[in-house]
Amino acid sequence: MIVNLPVHDTTTQESPRSLLDRRISSGERWIFSAGFNVASGMRDTSRIDTEMADIARLSDAGARVAVLSHQGRHKDGSAQHLGEVAAYLSRHLGRNVVYVSENTTDSAVEHSHALAPGEVALFGNTRHHPGEEANDPVLAARFALLGDAVAIGGFSKAHREHASNAALLKYLPGWAAHSLLLEVERLSPWSGADPAVPSLAVLGGVKPEKTLIGLRSFSRAYDVVVPAGAVLNHVLNTLGHEVGDSELGEKPEHCAKATDEILNSAAARIHVPSQLVIARRSEGSFVDPREIHVNDGVPPGFTIVDFRLEPWLLELMREFRSNGCRAVLAGTPSLYLQGFRHASTQLLDWASAPGVEAILLGGDTVSELPFDGPTSTGGGSALCYLGEGDLPVLRALRENATMSWTEN
Template sequence: MRLLADHTPAPGERWIYSAGFNAGPALADTGRIDVELADLARLSDAGARIALLSHQGSAKDGTARHLDHLAEYLTRRLGRPVRYLPENTTARARAAARELSPGGITLFGNTRLDPGEERGDPELARTLAGLGDRVAIGGFSKAHRRHASNTGLLDHLPGWAAAGLVGEARALDPWAAGAGSGSVDGPSVAVLGGVKPEKTLIGLRGLTRTHHLVIPGGVVLNTLLAVTGHRIGRSELGSDPEGCARVAREVLARTGGAGIHLPRVVVAAGPDGALRHLPLDRGVPDDHAIVDFEVQPGAIELLRRAGRVLVAGTPGRHAEGNRHAAAAVLAARAHAPEGTLLLGGDTVAELPWAGPRSTGGGSALQYLVEGTCAVFEALAANAARTDPTAHRPDPAPAPARSRPR
């Protein structure tokens, strides 16, 4: 694939920069924004005209909102005005993109305000492509998404990979190799949490093959408990309960449950918010929901001895004060921060951790498990299609991703 770092921009070039800011008005963590600043400044300094696209929230649950707070932050950080136009598919938006002055930057409306974005609607992608002549793809946190403003744009315009996208992937390479090659001293442990289905569909399926122990929390844990016949009350099962349940059954059939931590005690919240520590074998009352759990002593000891630990998602509802499992994991790794990697924007923002971090959640999981992401495949196909004379060497064999059990 083509790298933006290898391209020398020229005055007047019309760029669409597909970023992955996904930061709310509080700007609690700006890592996903800051990683794009150098590329934006370089294009602007060279006189390129930049139509900036990004997302925040989701149309599916009504959390998508306008991005004027991002334009204000970008203006401060870049030291130049970044205009905000709260639309991206209208004639007004196309005119604004055409009228950008050399070096000018306009942030257009939240792509996820349109339901077609998350469906990868090809017509929406075609319309968005009218904002420029070439596209730079940033936002590693969305690298696994086949969305209209991500992979969809690459069906219409020549594309380049931005430095932040490439840098995040390269930073993950040692973790991918370490998980599968046996080159790391000590066992490897993965902690999975949160509510997104990829934690089960990608994480549980893949990391149970490459890690000695997987400690599930959040929807991953609730799904495993449900398919093994435990009563889980009104515990959250996420947006794809059937798909996650199918994968959980497949993993349990393959592993027999070996290498998967299931707690003996869960923390459940009642209808009044009161918390109860409940033995798992007694089940969770119908009006309670699992919000946390107690990590078993054997798992704590393995965490202490582990050569590598991945934490992909908070294992309990950390933002609501349910921190038993997270505190136990982080305390067990306090002596080895360099061997512990946190994945995902919410995880990084919520957990008190100063060690290695990646803003990618589902994208980092996909990259670690499969060795690629949807946007890298789309960028490679785009380069082959739009630059057929470029020399591309034969692909090297993929690195081993599994450890014999």
């Protein structure tokens, strides 16, 4: 039996204050909290491009703009300098964007004061500080010295309470960047629980957030969840099935513990395939494919590359399609690019049919799968918003709007 939860009505929540509604005066000092977490080499600049218009609006109105962003992680040493990002901003904004490698020193603060009206400076990577991801209020207070008001962008980190977005809003009046609100608006039809509309979520890929955020959220908010990729491997492991050398992603112990808790409390119906397609890795490809029953276990040296949809799921998908439903595909269901396409093709064909309002979620999913419908490159933030109907940064912005501020 499908269990429907009470609807999470996001329409009752007051929207955060929008930057578009804020009149900008020449000379005002603004911090723009961005999400320029792009890989070195700048092959995919979509996370920068979506925020360009907000920065340009501030600059065009004469604001002095101090941009803060993160890239990489502090704990693994992948936090890099952002000089190439500043160069990219300069080219595409059509104005010089100075790169200031520091962001909390007296020199950095002096530089922010020295900006002329309309000037933009990109300050150092916020993740050079261990307190960034810990939402350290002391670090946020130092960031706050770079401006007198803050625009919060960076949808990709909106699910995280970090010093440069959540804690920063304790010290400065804040507004939501238009890019942030646009992404929320795009995702809203699929967010939260809605007992009036049947819903199905596919969770694939290898990132731990698919399990820690996606599986937890959708198992509470949606009617059916179809695990795939590392999410499926954790589910099978938890149920006592051998998964051989199948991918478990980062944080395998953390994900395993979370999966056990989620399966014991899930309101959604979780699809567990009885028939698996397995193969051996060989020099970057897969060989010796074969189909096995899940109870036989995946032998050592083999990995799960595809699976068969259970008859009950196929029947339910037909029923959902006939009655009208919504669907989220977050992660490629099978190794599609390697030629293992059974589960992916069935789910894609269904998601593309009339009566199914579907969205593909995640950069890899969008680039790998042929789909003409709505898409979003949002990662953990999108998973969090879709499953819960809200985000930590949206809550922080709403709270910020209720506080008393004396703007300079």
